[in-house]
Amino acid sequence: MSVSTKLTVGAMLAACLVVAQAVSKETGYIFVSSEKDHVVTVLDGTSYELIKNIETSERPRHLQLTPDGTKLLAACGDGEAIDIIDLATLEVTDRIDDIDDPEAFDLSPDGRFMYISLEDDGALGVLDMQSKEMVAEIEVGEEPEGVLTGPGGEVVYVTSEVANMVHVVDTESRELKANILVGNRPRRFAMTPDGSELWVSNELSGSISIIDPNTNKVVDEIVFTPKGFRPEDVTPVGVTMTADGGTAFVALGRANHVAVVDVPERKVEDYILVGNRAWNAALSRDNTRLLVANGLSDDISVIDVAKRKVIKSVPVGRVPYMVVIDD
């Protein structure tokens, strides 16, 4: 079968699955990875109805769309693979194998390279997406976790959960540029849209460290203290910011809340009650909805951003890890 025929068949199949909805570049779908079911759940973007459970390699966690918006990449830890899901067919159509326990990654702006934390090796891997070869490994602190490509792609940031550091890697020379000591068990990043602040969540310190990317220094810390929770129950992981850089949402893990933070003021404005162990969160493109993956209640919470309230909980697979909205 030729490539074009395959695509046509795939598109027809997808069209059958989604009656009366044309397959466009943005599918409008919501994708949720579930660590224990080995599936990526696909939900309708407006009705939240189940479209499909896409079977993946074992233990899918981090999900990310390719820059051209045609594929969804899923890091499958126990499957030791990156599964490549075609958004038109909602099938795993390709796979990059033999990657030791992949969890988090980011892509170069052109999508050519994947920067991936290799937890067991204590390294940041550089994966060539065309040749599917690991072209470099940069040694960092043990258990690297969150990865973020800086604006323009000149540097990549990676956390080490064990060294309690953010490492700054130069993508040209593929060498370490700086090591920044942050809070305990740093997990995930967000960068302000103007690139002036890098936020990193510290799971065990219950805080966000704010880094100035120009100087690679920590300039401030935001500590989360939702009412009724002890410091040890506040375990922030996922961080996401609105497109205007005004508001950040931080999923607080065991504290079962999402913190709403005024970014310029560096001030917590609100705490929104969600499901158990809120892990990662994603904003819709228009920034009106926030979806939160609740790892220990097997569902996602849908938040009305303006009202700062959960308007719906949608059951998904076992131990949901991450949400991606393709709008």
Next chain:
Amino acid sequence: MNTLLRAGLMLFSILASVPAGAADTMTVAYLELIGDPRYREKAIEARYLGKPWGRPFAGADAARRESKFVGSAIGVDFQLERIEGKDAAELIEQVQSLPGSPVSFVLADLPAQVLSQVAEGLSDLPLLVLNVSAPDDTLRQASCQTNLLHVFPSYAMLSDALAQFLVSQKWREVLVLEGPLETDRQLVQAFDRSAKRYGLETTEKRNFLLGTDPRKREQNNLALLTRGDYDVVFVADTEGEFARGLPYRTLQPRPVVGTEGLAPLAWHWAWERHGAPQLNNRFLKRAKREQTGYDWAAWMAYKAVVEATLRVGSTDFEAVSAYLRGQDIVLDGFKGNRLSFRPWSNQLRQPILLGTHNWVIDRAPIQGFLHASNNLDTLGYDQRETLCEQ
């Protein structure tokens, strides 16, 4: 965190933002006893639940390897020096005569009595001893020592964890089986305290013996030992051989807990949360065996020294030890909560895992067991119960 400290940390993070060459050395000593009965070959091979499956030095060594990167980034070379001796005197002598810069931190994998003697013998030196394997309650209570910190959980913490679980299951009536060893007696004593604390009822307490002597059948016949009415059997067998044959042989179809069946543990190789699989994998690759609570404690003790050095930003003993035993430290034990040492007993507060041979059933403090300041302090002797004067 207070402002001053935060400012200090920020200042330090500025200093640490440039990779530096190793300039300073932090040597951590590791003490073990030649012929330590806990590591008899037969006992190791049996892989008893809650017992060591090898010398915990492997855990400390894993932590040393993890610290390489952070060490080079802050300019401290972290070392680990293994010292073996046949008694306390030999160990003390070796610590005192270690070449190079004086040792500030000593990890001790020693039975309680030797541990006490070693800590006493080193009490004039500026150093801290970290206990990684002795659970004896008295070390944290009446016989506590200022220079001795405990990373391994106490019998009281372990039995409180188990008692919380039994209460949460509403298995309140307990048949207690006690072995002939002094440590068995200590374990039962700890269980009695926990039972009283959490409202469990001991229906009967019986002493068991290994053997087949018909004249001692009351003590060695499983059916006779387990007659009566109860919800659960608590077995205190710190040796292990009797207890491993007890499940499925009780007269009543009831679960076994304690040193067999379901056991309270400092660590479990099957623990899946809080990044545990990565830690377990690293250990397995190097040690060629699964990680136990003893290995975890040795790892944690070394990590605590590294974390304190990192945050203080120097190898100065007074500063590092003050931060290490202070209440601002955030230790990551891969068990979810942030850990620190209780000032009243020098005991590391920590969650306890309730595990079978191949799975973790629950993690204590069990949901719903609350404490006025830190729920981890529902496990073990609380401040108001302390007998430790230091």
